[in-house]
Amino acid sequence: MVYVNFAMASIKNVLFKDTILRNSNFQENAIKNLVFKEADLTQTQFFKTKLSNIDLSDSTIDGIAISTEDIKGAIINEFQAIDLIGLLEVKIAKR
Template sequence: MTKSFKIELPKVPGNLQSGDFQDIYQEDEYYLSNCIISNAEVENVEIDKAVLSTVLFKNTTLINSRFEKVDMVDIIFENCDLSNACFREGIIHRVTFKNCKLMGVDFSLATLANVTFENCMANFTNFVEARLKQVFFNQTALQSSNYYNCEFKKIKLDNCELNKADFYQTSLKGIDISTCTYEVLNVTPESLDGCVVSADQAIGFSKLLGLQVKE
């Protein structure tokens, strides 16, 4: 839950049975549901239009794998490494990433709703032209992440590292970044309109707006 809106958490029951990631390979489709995947090591797979429903991934590696146009609902990733994974054009709903390594993950053109990133390492993530609604980034490293031409609605960033994040062509209206840290932020004055910042951040942005701050 955030201060301004509620996140619908994944509906993942506590009595799921253990499963095997290889179960995703069905005869005519890629489908995985109602199971726990633990300590699995999956690398360099390419699975288009997979459907993942009600799955808990724990201590699992899915690096360098492509899941384009994936449909994910009610999923928890806990202590997982998804570095350089691709979820391009995916539908990602009620999903939690907790204590995960998400370096370089591609969420471009994806739709994310009711998604939580908690204590994740997500530098160099790509959200280009993605749609994010009710998404909470909490204590997450997002350095050099790219949000070019994104659609934001009910987004919260709490104590995140945003150095060199790119928000060009994306409106930050109503978004509070006052608790976030950065040295450089790639943003235009138009994108900043209505953004909530701290007093120190406001001084830094004043230069972008062409203002001279008198000490």
């Protein structure tokens, strides 16, 4: 699935396993028991959809568009943390 629009959907008890969701849109979603397992979320947009306690660590999130408020509390891996550091609007010193 590519370019899927989940805007304003109530998403409950859903497992996206080995699913391609590139360039998809999650907007103002009410989520409960949402699981991403090795999902491709490349360039997917999350807007007013809180991902607290959602495990993204084995999914691809390259180019994800999300606010700090929505990503807060999500579970990510160390490589994803590097990609998401830009959300903090900090500068990294070169040594």
